[in-house]
Amino acid sequence: MTPQSEAELAEMIAEAKGPLSVTGGGTRAIAGGAVPLSIAGLSGVSLYEPGALTLVVKAGTPLSQITSLLDAENQRLAFEPMDHRGLLGTDGDATIGGVFAANISGPRRIQCGAARDFLLGVRFVDGRGQRLSNGGRVMKNVTGYDLVKLMCGAHGTLGVLSEVSLKVLPKAEAVATVTVEIAEVTKAVAAMSKALGSPYDVTGAAYDPERGTVHIRVEGFEASVAYRAGALCQDLASFGAAEVSGEDAALLWQRIRDVAAFHDRPGDVWRISVKPTDAVHLASKLDASALQFDWGGGLIWALMPPGQDLRAQMTVPGHATLVRADAATRARIVRFQPEPAPLAAVSAGLRAQFDPRGILNPGLMG
């Protein structure tokens, strides 16, 4: 089903007789095997005010279209949503609704926030077929409960997004990457902590253990970027050879964002969210064939032997998501880490309120 308006979407959900697999562009391969319900038909820009850093768009609007629109005003989606196509071998056009439904962020998450921090308002249709709205189009809004956050990252299980309002930011005039050669994870995380704890407004801190390189990104006005990159080189020299990279920064950070290191390699892919310094201990315990670190160590990508449940090896607080695996593994191991019982009860309660028939991506989030 591909509704062409929010009213049609509401009608289809209200009349649905069984489970629906809610999808945006399908690039993240999240939907299950039920009747597909695509939001791709709900497309278009409702409002764009560059001077107010505000964009309101229909949820099915392709991300590529939004990027070109923002490009023209020298603005961007600052949370840098990852493109999953290379990692998952999917194709198609990601939609802005899908980005927010899955709360997809990239390396800049550590500095400016996640997708959820940029979402200002939502319109959506819940599992009863009701058309609802929450939040608005202004930057600050504490009017009533923040269902905007609840919808962001709910993967369509509480309702299907039809329109989103978001905050955009100016593009940076310049960008520089400082590279530090470091062989051990412990030292790499310490170096990233040092960079992120500096006053130099770091917008990316990633570690590739296979290359033995820490990447630190700074962005802003040209002179300021040069100054901060230089200061970081000095501050980090004690960890290893540090220099300003000659690599194309846009390409480099796109590869980090999209976990390009795992694109052509077999194995399951897990995404782990932990306290950065816990990454060190966890990395030593994982039976992984390769690891990549982002967010100063707080985000770990693990390439694992097929079929293993990485969660059994989680020795620290945090959570692990199974992002890529074959159908047999996915049938056995749930995508999202099960919550502790009291929180699972709250989440189940919320799903029962918003989707009492349990028809929206059932089972996806517990």
Next chain:
Amino acid sequence: MEMPSPNPAVLARKARLVERLSQVLPADAVISDEAETRAYECDALTAYKCPPLLAVLPRSTAEVSDILRICHEEGVPVVPRGAGTSLAGGALPTADCVILGVARMNDVLETDYDNRIIRVQTGRTNLSVSGAVEEEDFFYAPDPSSQLACAIAGNIAMNSGGAHCLKYGVTTNNLLGVTMVMMDGSVVEIGGAHLDAGGLDLLGVICGSEGQLGVVTEATLRILRKPEGARPVLIGYDSNEVAGACVSDIIKAGVLPVAIEFMDRPCIEACEAFAKAGYPMCEALLIVEVEGSEAEIDHQLRLITDIARSHNPVELREATDSDEAARIWLGRKSAFGAMGQINDYMCLDGTIPVSSLPDVLRRIGEMSEEFGLGVANVFHAGDGNMHPLILFDANKPGDLERCEAFGAEILKLCVEVGGCLTGEHGVGIEKRDLMLHQYEPADIEAQLRVKDVFDPGWLLNPAKVFPLSTTQSRRQPELAAE
């Protein structure tokens, strides 16, 4: 402002409740004497007062858990209270409620510079969180004006902002985890030192829920390294339109100041008379602050002053040293005090799209004439968060009501132009009855269903946020059944 009448059955159980609470709390933590409960009769919205049945002042999560379990068993409403600085009446008691004050829970539990977090008990004041990490040159970013007094608990309840949130975001963007006690006494951990939620973003919905979903006793907050320096520039214009256009041009140019504050003429005059900061007398004053190294500050201020000059300012004053910077901020920071000298005032915080600023200011001016009450505007212009201060005389019969009616019209106007009722103070009781101007009944119902999940008995801060008519069947099911 209507509040539900107290439940006589609860009032009749006071002695029993005191006895039960005294069994789990130290003697000085249960306040039942009428002379003492009066201290909790209102928050910073002083126009409304009602002493609670009891007040309790726990020192730990375990004590909060005991209190809520007992109140849950006894069917007694609980109103959580941080430092009592709410301007919206978020902590206003009812006569049949227990005030649960977290002020004694103010310990720092953990500071972790490597992971850039601090874990605190939520009775700790906002400013003292920054104070706890200052020696390492770190700070906690959200900075509401009341930061000297307000507690993190209240900041989380109201999702508080501040002058610097254009760059650093509001509470929800800086909150990583909480320990929360549910109304039945169970303790849950949500989030933590890691960045993203594993399941639904429960932390996101708890932040800003005005103490209606649970009592947050501990919080993990993001701390940031202080910038090398900061410097403001003061820009005066002869019209609000031009000042508004200047703000928009600065943002479009790709500069992201940490703060853009806007004051209109009545506010400038009052501040100048009060603080003698040396402000020029003009229609609109902007204070724009940028951060970074000396060179970065110079560069950004050059861009900003170039844009400002292109709009023909009547005044353009760059701070050359910290004294001058302090003087630029002096007037703005004393705005509320200055207003308090002139009159009683009500401070609203409706938010509007920045583009409608001039139009909204003009219409507020017209309404000021109609209602016969003065109004001064000071606000965070970068994010459209208005702060109209309506002046009235509390001793003059009818003035408060006229002021509230005027305030309601301003907030309706904010919604009409695409904004919202409240940007950072919260709904509380103050804006409760305007919620249906912003949301359709079904949108309200969706929010009530969230509360149903966390607090099925509707005992936590039950008479706030939503119009009483929309919550009555939940708060008083026995009446609805009759």
